[in-house]
Amino acid sequence: PDLCSVKFVPIIARLVYKTPISATTWASALAAFTGTALLSSDGLALNVGDGWSILAALASAVFILRLEVASAATAGYAKSLNAVTLLVVCALCATWFTGIGISRAEDAMQMAAEFGAFFGQEWWSLLFLGVICTGLCNWAQTVGQRSIPAGQAAIVYATDPLWAAFFSWLALGETLGPRGWAGAVLIFTAAISTQIIALRVPEALVEGDTSLEEML
Numbered sequence: 001p002d003l004c005s006v007k008f009v010p011i012i013a014r015l016v017y018k019t020p021i022s023a024t025t026w027a028s029a030l031a032a033f034t035g036t037a038l039l040s041s042d043g044l045a046l047n048v049g050d051g052w053s054i055l056a057a058l059a060s061a062v063f064i065l066r067l068e069v070a071s072a073a074t075a076g077y078a079k080s081l082n083a084v085t086l087l088v089v090c091a092l093c094a095t096w097f098t099g100i101g102i103s104r105a106e107d108a109m110q111m112a113a114e115f116g117a118f119f120g121q122e123w124w125s126l127l128f129l130g131v132i133c134t135g136l137c138n139w140a141q142t143v144g145q146r147s148i149p150a151g152q153a154a155i156v157y158a159t160d161p162l163w164a165a166f167f168s169w170l171a172l173g174e175t176l177g178p179r180g181w182a183g184a185v186l187i188f189t190a191a192i193s194t195q196i197i198a199l200r201v202p203e204a205l206v207e208g209d210t211s212l213e214e215m216l
Contacts, residue, residue, distance in 0.1 A: 035186025
């Protein structure tokens, strides 16, 4: 999803929410997008899953934008906001799962057996994904976006493929080709540069809603 969400965020913010987007953020988003495209296509062909990833990226971009507003409006209640978010996700996933179960009612016994076997073997993976990767990370995102504009946050989230590449090398021994390394450098540069600029330049000026003369 990060392939497009980093680009969708400034586009949606500008077109839908009329949020001023600085040239710096546009440049960083483009660099991160290009880097992720290079990293993701390093020796791989496009498939149907990529289409689903684009749709997921669109949903992720809207979530990042809405979370910026919601986290600021509910400052001090990050845990509650995170709990509500996860409950909604659980309810939607349960509805989807139930629908699949109903559509495959004739295979209900087989599905139950497969699920039981999977849970018995991979319970620790499900626990890690649920508690650490979902609960803890979503809470950290909720806290962080109280003070970080959505455009900058999206660029930081674009480093996800870097971590994926690192852990795939660590756990599976996978390596990057020339395009992958070029993409990794672009993503890292975009993420670091946008944060350095954000630290050195007043936030209002970075986001483009205040002129230099007004700041001075």
